[in-house]
Amino acid sequence: MPEIISLNKQQLEKEYENYKLSGRKLDMSRGKPSAAQLDNLSGLLTQLTKNSDCFAEDGTDCRNYGCIDGITEAKRFFAKILDVEEEDVVVCGNSSLNVMFDVISNAFAFGVRGCLPWSKQGGLKFLCPSPGYDRHFAITELFGFKNIPVPMKSDGPDMDVVRKYIENDPAVKGIWCVPKYSNPTGITFSDKIVKEFAELKPAARDFIVMWDNAYAVHDFSPSSGTLASALKEAKKQNSGDMFFVFSSTSKITWPGGGISCVAASAENIKWFLKILSIRTIGYDKLAMLRHARFLNSHLNSVMEEHAKIVKEKFYLCYEYFEKLKREVAGFEFSRPNGGYFISVNVPAGRAKKVVNLASEAGLKLTPAGATFPGGQDPEDKNIRIAPTYPTLAELEDALKLFSICVKLA
Amino acid sequence: MPEIISLNKQQLEKEYENYKLSGRKLDMSRGKPSAAQLDNLSGLLTQLTKNSDCFAEDGTDCRNYGCIDGITEAKRFFAKILDVEEEDVVVCGNSSLNVMFDVISNAFAFGVRGCLPWSKQGGLKFLCPSPGYDRHFAITELFGFKNIPVPMKSDGPDMDVVRKYIENDPAVKGIWCVPKYSNPTGITFSDKIVKEFAELKPAARDFIVMWDNAYAVHDFSPSSGTLASALKEAKKQNSGDMFFVFSSTSKITWPGGGISCVAASAENIKWFLKILSIRTIGYDKLAMLRHARFLNSHLNSVMEEHAKIVKEKFYLCYEYFEKLKREVAGFEFSRPNGGYFISVNVPAGRAKKVVNLASEAGLKLTPAGATFPGGQDPEDKNIRIAPTYPTLAELEDALKLFSICVKLA
Numbered sequence: 001m002p003e004i005i006s007l008n009k010q011q012l013e014k015e016y017e018n019y020k021l022s023g024r025k026l027d028m029s030r031g032k033p034s035a036a037q038l039d040n041l042s043g044l045l046t047q048l049t050k051n052s053d054c055f056a057e058d059g060t061d062c063r064n065y066g067c068i069d070g071i072t073e074a075k076r077f078f079a080k081i082l083d084v085e086e087e088d089v090v091v092c093g094n095s096s097l098n099v100m101f102d103v104i105s106n107a108f109a110f111g112v113r114g115c116l117p118w119s120k121q122g123g124l125k126f127l128c129p130s131p132g133y134d135r136h137f138a139i140t141e142l143f144g145f146k147n148i149p150v151p152m153k154s155d156g157p158d159m160d161v162v163r164k165y166i167e168n169d170p171a172v173k174g175i176w177c178v179p180k181y182s183n184p185t186g187i188t189f190s191d192k193i194v195k196e197f198a199e200l201k202p203a204a205r206d207f208i209v210m211w212d213n214a215y216a217v218h219d220f221s222p223s224s225g226t227l228a229s230a231l232k233e234a235k236k237q238n239s240g241d242m243f244f245v246f247s248s249t250s251k252i253t254w255p256g257g258g259i260s261c262v263a264a265s266a267e268n269i270k271w272f273l274k275i276l277s278i279r280t281i282g283y284d285k286l287a288m289l290r291h292a293r294f295l296n297s298h299l300n301s302v303m304e305e306h307a308k309i310v311k312e313k314f315y316l317c318y319e320y321f322e323k324l325k326r327e328v329a330g331f332e333f334s335r336p337n338g339g340y341f342i343s344v345n346v347p348a349g350r351a352k353k354v355v356n357l358a359s360e361a362g363l364k365l366t367p368a369g370a371t372f373p374g375g376q377d378p379e380d381k382n383i384r385i386a387p388t389y390p391t392l393a394e395l396e397d398a399l400k401l402f403s404i405c406v407k408l409a
Numbered sequence: 410m411p412e413i414i415s416l417n418k419q420q421l422e423k424e425y426e427n428y429k430l431s432g433r434k435l436d437m438s439r440g441k442p443s444a445a446q447l448d449n450l451s452g453l454l455t456q457l458t459k460n461s462d463c464f465a466e467d468g469t470d471c472r473n474y475g476c477i478d479g480i481t482e483a484k485r486f487f488a489k490i491l492d493v494e495e496e497d498v499v500v501c502g503n504s505s506l507n508v509m510f511d512v513i514s515n516a517f518a519f520g521v522r523g524c525l526p527w528s529k530q531g532g533l534k535f536l537c538p539s540p541g542y543d544r545h546f547a548i549t550e551l552f553g554f555k556n557i558p559v560p561m562k563s564d565g566p567d568m569d570v571v572r573k574y575i576e577n578d579p580a581v582k583g584i585w586c587v588p589k590y591s592n593p594t595g596i597t598f599s600d601k602i603v604k605e606f607a608e609l610k611p612a613a614r615d616f617i618v619m620w621d622n623a624y625a626v627h628d629f630s631p632s633s634g635t636l637a638s639a640l641k642e643a644k645k646q647n648s649g650d651m652f653f654v655f656s657s658t659s660k661i662t663w664p665g666g667g668i669s670c671v672a673a674s675a676e677n678i679k680w681f682l683k684i685l686s687i688r689t690i691g692y693d694k695l696a697m698l699r700h701a702r703f704l705n706s707h708l709n710s711v712m713e714e715h716a717k718i719v720k721e722k723f724y725l726c727y728e729y730f731e732k733l734k735r736e737v738a739g740f741e742f743s744r745p746n747g748g749y750f751i752s753v754n755v756p757a758g759r760a761k762k763v764v765n766l767a768s769e770a771g772l773k774l775t776p777a778g779a780t781f782p783g784g785q786d787p788e789d790k791n792i793r794i795a796p797t798y799p800t801l802a803e804l805e806d807a808l809k810l811f812s813i814c815v816k817l818a
Binding site: 032285 | 439441442444447448450451454455457458459460462463470471472473474475502503504506507510514517518519526528529544547548551552659663664665666684687688689690691692693694695696
């Protein structure tokens, strides 16, 4: 129980000093699965142990070159979890972030949707629903875009603001989205918002939606989240060429040791493959086969095991955050039913201070501001909480310290 | 025995028709290992079968995120085969071609060696020792470079031509090299040539040497090839920042299922990692661990097994090509002691015809001209022979047909 909350200032300071002196090393900074989650995946290690195991269902020898767009069973896996057609999927390497980088980089160097390369256009802008994912924003920042924050609401980005920008300004080339269990707020875009995305009428002919569906199957219970298929909806509206959909197994199996994909319209897949076939002879088909074999039969049980472990940690957070909310005016938090993150708002002007206090006492948090473009939270209040990596005992320790820091700040 | 050679024109035409009617499907087009080679690698499949197998020697959990530059034991592997320092190595994903593309792409978008991005410079040129590797040339072509052919000699590129271009023209930004068992001629750069590379004084401050050491350990016998370390030589000459060295396990273990690397100066590694850390959270460390464990103890035996299989095929080619050389004026061929390719020159103006004849009778060869920039062989005489993929029986069949086509053309 979070009894720490009821301490007075002097007691809080003493507790804080005790933490500092204890030399703890706690980490709630990144969305990493815990060792317990990874230990549930040993079945994946033994999918391919003999040479005869290494052939895909169509006979492709996955040990050799070839198959630029990925093997069929891996396409089927991603098509199913993303609710898209198999032929819209290209299966890629161990990192979907890498594929997103490539899409931006390809559009920059060679142009997308038949338009002039972005490198030859000036004043580039990209929309960043915020709070959002710092690594997304870092990519467009690197390529010289002005990242423009767009407010996030409980059912998705503020679409009036989105439309205002993209319908009037041809320099706005795209928007970053994590449409399900959004990083960090945990909200899932409503069907209405997905439909409004498909109906967008951008001023730029080369406008693209970077739809990072990283948490497609990361529900705490089978009923907790549903997301409409943006690509299907867009095809209905004749706007399919606007969407690049991404996903990976990074938080299903091994982060950095799995497979990823991009799904898009036939035109966009053709564009992507044309450049990809000069970039590489193909991605790792043995990784694809290992994952497809394991996940096409074990996905549900794996995600149920994950949910059991992750949910308990989220609920422990909610318990502490409820108390903080009652005692600290202006303290708010999101309460997702899946995903990897909780978004916390401390009183305005206090987020940096909380993160610094925590850091000095041995608790690493995502830097304050990281969830906004350029690392600049205009109100200095948002903090992303990533509770999955620590054990439950470490998490409780971290939450106590976090609560002390919030109250002290 | 290649008795086919002594047939007269009418007999040749009849034999050719027989091939055509038989509906054969033979392939000597790409440098792919054979099934027999891949079957020797089953030990690699069982390196990691339990969760406790998945930790690197420094304790890193290879199942989770982190370690952007690769695990120590994989760096050690590449440092050893490339004769460079461990700290100069970044271990990457399943494709070194991908890493080469990224170096070019990064220099294009962000600039390399502190210079203006190539995308903001005009009239870009790249040197292409020819005959050379078509996939290299395709990358610089895609980025809008004018690919300039440079003649290949028996000990490396014609360095007088290289110097003439790069010392006088700041638009010449780099050169492609396969310095050992060069694709396709099979020659290895002499120590003198490597030293001359290190001593180059390019007009462009952002000139780079793309040193693709793909066949570093692919010798038919332990004594057959040695290549000086370009990076070490360059460091002596203070020109280390000019070199990007690449390699992979694609032709050691599984093509497309292995690991790759880039090795470079401290400055260049810093530059590469800065962009890489925005591109991805890290490459596949389980693939690294699997390979490092297996190869740090089995490299020699694996390469001896490969050599036994590959050498027999090369020598069968030499047997046929010797006969052709005696009977067809202008027929020439290289005789490498390792690697994956043999370079053949047919009489000038006949390469396209040979490749077409072969294709119509069921033998796929690398397109004539592919070994030159833009697919344009000025003398239409060079053909790349890739004898590794077919079985020995299929290869003999293919060589008979190839001989018929050369004589008919």
